[in-house]
Every structure is written in C-alpha cells, then in structure tokens.
Amino acid sequence: MAMPSEGAVTPSRLGVYVGPGKTADVNNSQEWLGRSQVDATDYLDPSENTKWNQYATKYWGDWKKSGADRGFVLGLHMLPKGGTFAEGLAGKYDSQFRTLADLMIKDGLGDSVIRIGYEGNNKNIGPWQGTDDPAAYREMFRRIVTLMRERTGESFQFDYNMAVGTSGKVTSFETLYPGDAYVDVVGLNIYDVWWEHPDATPAQRWNHTLTTAMGVNEFKEFAAAHNKPKSYPEWGLYGRGDSYMGGGDSPYFIDRMAELVKDSKYQAYFDHDWGGGTLDDFPNGKAQYRLRFGG
Template identity: 45%
Template sequence: MDFDPVTMHRHQLGPWRKWRDERPGSAFVYGIPMLVDGFAGAFARGVAGEFDEAYVRAARALVESGHGDALVRLGWEPNNRAIGPWQATDDPAGYAALFRHVVEVFRATSGADFTFELSSSLGLQPGRRLRGFADYYPGDAYVDWLGMNAYDLKWGDPRASPAGRWSWIRSQVMGLDAHVAFVRARGKRNVCAEWGLHRRGDAFAGGGDDAAFVDRMAEYFVWGEVAYQAYFDHDWGGGTLAEFPAGRAVYVKRFGSRVVPGG
C-alpha cells in the first residue's frame, strides 16, 4: 500500500497551498483512504503496523506542503459497503481500530496539528454486521468532527415526492436526525463534506432539479449546527449543480453567488 507524496504535492497539495495563501484564514479538508485496492478489509494488518510507512508518507506530505493544520477526513463513509476497501459494514470494530491507529501515526508526525473527521453516508445497508454509528466509532479521543453526506435520492422509490424523500433522509436508520443526535451525544462538531442534488433515471432514484432539497439542506445547516458544508460539484453519476437551474437559483439565494460551485 502506498501514497505517492510527489503526486500528492504536485497535483493536489501544492496548488491548494497557493489557493490558501491567496485567501488568508482558509481551511483545508483532505480525504485519506485507510486502505487501497488489493487490501480490502485488512484492518488487522494495518493495526499491526504493516502500512505505517504509507501513512507516515501521507502525513509528512501534508505537513511539508504547508497543510499541517489540515482537517483529515479519514476513511469516509464507512457505512457504505461500496465505498472502497476500508468499508466497515462487514467489520466495524476492525475499522474503528485502524482509524485509531492511523490517527496516532498522523499525530506523531513532526509539525502536525491535524483535526480528524469521521464522515458517514446516509442510511444502514441491510444484511451486514453493522448496526449503527457506535459500531465503528473509534472513540472521542480520536474523532474531532463528525460528518454526514446527504444527496437528494431515495433508493428504490423513484416516484417519491420532494417531501417524501426529505422525510426519509431525515428519519431513516442512520439518517440525518440520528446523526445529529449522535453528534450531540458525543459532544462533537457537526459537518457536511458532501451534499447535492441527483439526476433522475438511475438506480439511486434521485429527485432531479429539486429546489426544495436545497432549501431543506440550508435549514439543516442551521438547526444541525453544521460547522462547514460543501456542495459536491463533481459528476460521480448524479450531475453537477449547473444541470439543475431551479436548484442552482435557490443555492445562490441561500449561499450567495460568490460560492456557487463551478462558477
């Protein structure tokens, strides 16, 4: 397993350092996968130190590029079995143990002052060992911020109304309401590193140009006391904000034209 510091700096960390230098006071959030392809579920091997060299290289690359204060979004969406080799639905305790280990490695890096985010996705996938947030929670000493990603979709229900989708997003097991309750019980900061609209017509059953969802998310950022939020304006299959004129108009109204993704 490896993280290439040259590639990280040249294509990511260097350009983002320039961006931050031009915007004093800006923060930097960086995702670190705990495992890579070929090492699916290898949590015990990681805890035993087998991959420490790779973790150290990644941490040093952040520090040496001027991002020693980064918010490290470690092993995101563990409750999503399709997210990658670090998914926790089959071994939540193993995930939690490796999360702790990687945090310790990163903290031991000279010049590091990292903050660590554990970011979940909406919902509990059936037929797996995972039963709730607590199953893969590494512990209060290892998590600073807790996040929840939220997209405007309702699996298996393409005819759901905007109100119906929003109710499901909030009330499902491991939904927004449960997330906020868990955040507050743990005394952590609530964040949202990914949210967005999703086009209609695929298995995700997205809501398309649903301006109401943007409104509801803006309200959630207030009542959920969300410390930071980021619209995920990358077409991973759901479309970009530019595809949704009604949603984009509400986004501008709620958040301002200066922060419109992609423009």
C-alpha cells in the same frame, strides 16, 4: 413545502469539491458565489502515485496560502488500493500515513480536516468499508489518527464521516465509532436520493433522509451524545433515472440543506459528477444554491 426562511442567505462555513487538484475551479466557484470564504475538498490514497500526492498537497497548500480564510478538507482512504485491515493493523502502511502527514505539514496543510475512511458504512466505498468487520475499522481509524498526530507541527482535525443509512453489520453511528479521543468532528454525507422510490415527492424524500436509520435525526442525537461539532462534508442533488432515484432539479432539497447546515462546523457541496450530475445539470437548484449560499 415552503419555509419562511427560504431565500435568506445561510451562514455557514462553505466548501466545494470540483475534482482532483482543481484549484482554479474552486476559485471560479468562489467568484460565482461572491463569497469571501470557500474551503476546498479533495481525496487521496496514501499509497497512490507518490508524485501525485506531492503535487496535490503542493497545489492545495499554495492555494490555501494565496487567499484569506481558506481551509482544506481531505477525504483519506483508510487502506490503499488492494489493501487489507490485517496488513494495515500489522503496520504495513504506517510509513505511508506518516509520509502523507509530513507532506501536508510541509505544504501548509497541517491544520486540515481529515475524513479518515469516509463512508465506512457504504459497502461499495473501497477496501476500508466497515460493514463486514467493524472492529477492524475502528482499530484502523485509531491507528491512523495516532500516526498522524505524532508528526511534528500537526494540528489536524479528524472527522468521523458516515453516509445516510445502515449496511451489513453497521446498524448505528456507534458501530464504527473509534472513540471520542480520536474524533474532533462527526460528519454525514447527504444526497437527494431515496433508493428505488421513483414516485416520492421532494418532501417525502427529505422526510426519509431525516427519519431513516442512520439518517439526519439519529445523526444529530449522536453528535449531541458525544458533544462533537457536526459537518456535512458531501451533499448534493442527484439526477433521476437510476436505482438511486434522485430528485433531479430540486430547489426544495437545496433549501432543506441550507437550513440543516446552519449549525455545522463546515459543509461542502459535491459539484463533481459521480453519476448523478453537477450543479450545471440542475438550473433551478443551482440558482437556489447561489441564493442561499452566495455572498
């Protein structure tokens, strides 16, 4: 299980998600790591309370301007709450995407990475999941990119971002891909889980992540075939005890990710509890994360 490089600091552009609008917590993570560079990740629904969108883009824009070498990565809902592809493709939400793009540009976030419809191969992610209607997902992705690229002053980069594993009609990374002209980066979200395999060792769990359909190996081949840089926009440890069968406090997983992300355009640890815990719940993994990614 050991690798010669374990313990070596991993060079990569690093980001973190610590919660909505939590600029101070990002700063705390950066200070704890002792890094000169840490990017921030957050999520927005284009039709959510417009005041919150205004606040959030202002918060992150001010944060970005207040430090050197800071970047912002946005996970953007492809459809608003209760929305449908039919309504989206008919233009019902066009103004919401234009407005959000203009807000980001005004607040200094016009060069952000935008993960449109992230985890479209996850049936439970939201109304934009593409496992039932891949064609509509692809077309909506193209529509949003076109709308946002038309705004004056933008230099957005768009990340086609999937999760590990197939679902429904999504059987490969090609299924939902909108085309090279609409994608700047391809991304893969990875958590230390293996569904309903409670007795898997850390090495077995990682091997599954590599070799499963729409796993790491296929992702690398996909990125190379399209000549796109790779990202790992969400990754993290996951606690034991539910059907996800997370690996718990696993420095081994931290080390494997530290090696994997070396050639990525950017990567971000998801340090917010969506059910599997945060770094504070995994003291050994947290120590190894600081060893591998600290300044």
